[in-house]
Amino acid sequence: MSEAELVLRSTRVITPEGTRAASVAVSAGTITAVLPYDAPVPAGARREDFGDDILLPGLVDTHVHVNDPGRTEWEGFWTATRAAAAGGITTLVDMPLNSLPPTTTVEHLRVKRQVAADKAHIDVGFWGGALPDNVKDLRPLHEAGVFGFKAFLSPSGVDEFPHLDQERLARSLAEIASFDGLLIVHAEDPHHLEAAPHRGGPKYEDFLASRPRDAENTAIAQLIAQARRLDARVHVLHLSSSDALPLIAAAKADGVRLTVETCPHYLTLTAEEVPDGASEFKCCPPIREAANQDLLWQALADGTVDCVVTDHSPATADLKTADFATAWGGISGLQLSLAAVWTEARERGHGLEDVVRWMSARTAALVGLDDRKGAIAAGRDADFAVLAPDETFTVDPAGLQHRNRVTAYAGKTLYGVVKSTWLHGERIVANGEFTPPRGRLLTPAP
Numbered sequence: 001m002s003e004a005e006l007v008l009r010s011t012r013v014i015t016p017e018g019t020r021a022a023s024v025a026v027s028a029g030t031i032t033a034v035l036p037y038d039a040p041v042p043a044g045a046r047r048e049d050f051g052d053d054i055l056l057p058g059l060v061d062t063h064v065h066v067n068d069p070g071r072t073e074w075e076g077f078w079t080a081t082r083a084a085a086a087g088g089i090t091t092l093v094d095m096p097l098n099s100l101p102p103t104t105t106v107e108h109l110r111v112k113r114q115v116a117a118d119k120a121h122i123d124v125g126f127w128g129g130a131l132p133d134n135v136k137d138l139r140p141l142h143e144a145g146v147f148g149f150k151a152f153l154s155p156s157g158v159d160e161f162p163h164l165d166q167e168r169l170a171r172s173l174a175e176i177a178s179f180d181g182l183l184i185v186h187a188e189d190p191h192h193l194e195a196a197p198h199r200g201g202p203k204y205e206d207f208l209a210s211r212p213r214d215a216e217n218t219a220i221a222q223l224i225a226q227a228r229r230l231d232a233r234v235h236v237l238h239l240s241s242s243d244a245l246p247l248i249a250a251a252k253a254d255g256v257r258l259t260v261e262t263c264p265h266y267l268t269l270t271a272e273e274v275p276d277g278a279s280e281f282k283c284c285p286p287i288r289e290a291a292n293q294d295l296l297w298q299a300l301a302d303g304t305v306d307c308v309v310t311d312h313s314p315a316t317a318d319l320k321t322a323d324f325a326t327a328w329g330g331i332s333g334l335q336l337s338l339a340a341v342w343t344e345a346r347e348r349g350h351g352l353e354d355v356v357r358w359m360s361a362r363t364a365a366l367v368g369l370d371d372r373k374g375a376i377a378a379g380r381d382a383d384f385a386v387l388a389p390d391e392t393f394t395v396d397p398a399g400l401q402h403r404n405r406v407t408a409y410a411g412k413t414l415y416g417v418v419k420s421t422w423l424h425g426e427r428i429v430a431n432g433e434f435t436p437p438r439g440r441l442l443t444p445a446p
Contacts, residue, residue: 003027005026005028005425006027006048006425007045007046007048008047010055013056013376019054024384030424031378031379056387058122058421059385061093062366063261063309063312064334065097066080066099066116068112069100070099084335087338087339088338090381090384091125092122092334094125095127096129096146096149102129104129105140106137106141120437121428121439122439123440125367127149130183131151131162132162142176145444149172150183150185151183151186153189153223163190177232182235182366184237185237187236196209202276202324208288211285217244221247223236224247224251231257238311239285240288248260259366261307261366267300267341268341268343280407280410282328283311301350311333312330332407338359342355352387360373360375385422396410424438
């Protein structure tokens with residue numbers, strides 16, 4: 001404590017040991033100690049007292065489409081990281097597609113890092129991409145500092161990022177396993193998607209029928225089989241089908257190196273509530289029925305599903321047409337993810353400690369940042385969110401920091417107001433006011 005430059009004090013600090021009154025000492029952007037609430041503040045240190053507002057570790061969102069460079073009219077590092085900071089997120093990992101070029105070679109990674117360097121309000125890391133023709137690039141990308149590799153098992157929606165068939169999946173996964181990398185997978189089977197009815201039009205039930213659960217279930221089963229055969233690390237992205245949960249649980253019990261995420265929109269929105277033509281609710285795989293949602297929550301509680309991430313995938317408003325078949329699929333959720341999940345979690349009897357575990361501790365662990373991120377503990381980065389958990393707000397799209405303010409949460413009243421967000425011991429947003437960008441570009445620990 002004697003070397004602390006800053007002391008943050010709250011009657012409710014979420015730590016790995018539980019929530020308690022505490023003083024958090026910070027020096028040079030790092031937490032140096034978590035001490036009793038009434039610990040004396042050293043001479044020369046600045047104290048910030050948050051009263052009964054909750055001090056929690058900054059969230060780590062490992063699934064974000066920033067789209068920069070190349071589709072910056074959809075989103076960009078400046079706007080995406082501001083939105084994240086406003087929502088209590090202090091670290092994000094950027095997906096390799098929807099930008100031009102996609103992050104599929106070392107040179108493309110260099111371009112992405114160069115673009116992000118002076119625009120990031122929070123810390124940013126990068127995924128690489130696994131394509132049918134870039135197996136030779138996977139190890140160099142790993143060595144250059146990506147956190148893993150994303151693949152699609154069905155068409156991605158953009159021509160420059162083709163999907164892997166089972167043969168190419170095996171080839172890419174074998175290469176990634178050779179250096180113990182991580183493959184993260186959009187798991188929908190293209191054959192089930194092709195066989196599904198495709199009526200188009202404004203009715204959500206027709207869109208839902210075009211993305212059946214069987215497509216997810218089959219693709220996940222195939223991925224598990226490949227991971228088991230190769231003893232490879234795999235991660236299922238944006239799980240929406242609860243039918244796949246028994247298969248996932250069995251694989252984990254058998255020792256398959258499998259992790260799984262789901263998203264706020266699957267946990268807080270339901271198919272039954274989607275109005276006709278409201279393609280702001282469109283994403284792939286789709287938002288499913290309320291009974292399905294209940295089972296996803298149960299899987300989070302028992303650990304079958306590991307973590308919650310946004311899959312923030314924005315587009316310009318003109319691409320969100322009233323025809324679900326042609327509208328761009330993606331939910332913009334960075335700024336609202338903490339509040340949306342907390343609102344539903346508290347209704348279901350979960351505490352903020354659970355939310356922090358799902359959205360910070362486990363996401364940090366997924367990408368190997370749990371030595372630096374994801375907890376209020378000595379030696380971790382001094383990244384925090386200050387939350388008034390019982391205060392509410394009504395979502396007004398005009399108040400969002402996303403470049404395109406299209407949101408499925410418009411008009412919803414949510415619990416949890418982020419009062420301020422801190423990065424490396426510096427307050428980066430409070431009361432809607434932002435500092436200049438201070439984020440760092442991250443690479444995995446050696």
